[in-house]
Amino acid sequence: MELRQLKYFLRAKELLNFTEAAEQLNISQSTLSQQIKQLEDELDIPLFNRIGKRVTLTEAGALFADFAFQSINKAQDGLLMLRDLHNFQTGKITIGVTYGLRYVLTPALIRFATQYPQIKIKVVFGTSEELIDKLNHLELDFALSFFGDIAVEKHFDYQNLFCSPMTVVTAPNSALAQKEMITLEQITQYPLVLPAKGYMTSKFVHDLFERHALSPNIAIEINDIPTLLELVKTGNWHTILAKTSVSQKDGLATIPLLGENMDRTAMIISTKEVYQKKAVKEFYRILHEEINL
Structure with missing residues (x-):
């Protein structure tokens, strides 16, 4: 018929x-x-x-x-x-993002939502593994994550966004905040609060210490990043995160971490065989522009 x-x-x-x-x-x-x-x-x-x-x-x-x-x-x-x-008069996009890239997403999100108010947007925070699972179940249009957090799979498309150095994050009034840079060996002398297992940042940091045969002083592991940052603000503990995970609004200091392979590459991950909406392509464009400002 x-x-x-x-x-x-x-x-x-x-x-x-x-x-x-x-x-x-x-x-x-x-x-x-x-x-x-x-x-x-x-x-x-x-x-x-x-x-x-x-x-x-x-x-x-x-x-x-x-x-x-x-x-x-x-x-x-x-x-x-x-x-x-x-013509961007209707539709919906669903974005997955790891917590470490929230400050990267926010400016693009504000600009896109202001420019295209008819498009509904859903943002889902999660670990890289959780976001990949949602991509596999077609629950996300794309995810923002760090390269190396998950295994590369043929049915995904990967777009590099930028590289972010790993830094020691500390309270601005702590003794560490006065340092211009710090080594992994030096940071073992200080108590750390790290993301709990399941966060790929935690795995990345543990692997760093293991490769250098160092034993960090991990005092606290926690699965809530905002609470982790609140603990760091007290000055009693410090943490290690990608620089993009921390904003000036957090009121924290970041110190470059010396050593090889201390950079992390942020990327857009999407499913190859799924039709890419025009709104998603436009969001990519705005995201790239905001990053390069």
Whole structure:
């Protein structure tokens, strides 16, 4: 059953004259008759009584006309909706983000939402593993995470955003805050509060110490980053995070961590085989612009 056939049927039903209907539709009468006959064959019931050159609607035709009209209207509504979607008049995007990239996301989010208020946005925070699981279940349009947090998979597309150095984060009035830089060996002398297991930052930091055969003084592990930062503000503990994880608004100091492989690459991760919405592409553009300001 095709929309074209439904349109032909409704015009013939309106005029009850195949010749006039064909003329208005700019097709031949034989084409009109053939298409309506195909529709009747598919429905397995006649829609018109054909009495010589005169046609009348059957009971089935009268009942079916309502559904045909609704189908055409729904299809037209769908077309208008897709046009609106293409022109940013409707739609929704769902973004996954690791906590360490929240400050990267926020400026782009504000700008996009201000520029395209008709687009609904959902932001989901989670660990890299949680976000990858959601991507695999098509619950996200894309995720912002650090490279190396998850295994590279062929069905994902990876776009590099920037590199962020790992830093020691401390209270601005602590003794550490006066240092221009610090080594891993030096930081073992201080009590640390780190993200709990499950956060890839924690794995990254543990692997760093292990590669250098060092034993850090991890006093507290916690699965809530805002609380972790509040603990650091007391000056009693320090932490190690990517520099982008901390903003001036947090009221904390960051000290570069010396050593090899101390940078982390932030990226956009999306699913290759999924249609990429125009709104998502526009968000990417704004995100890149905000990062490069």
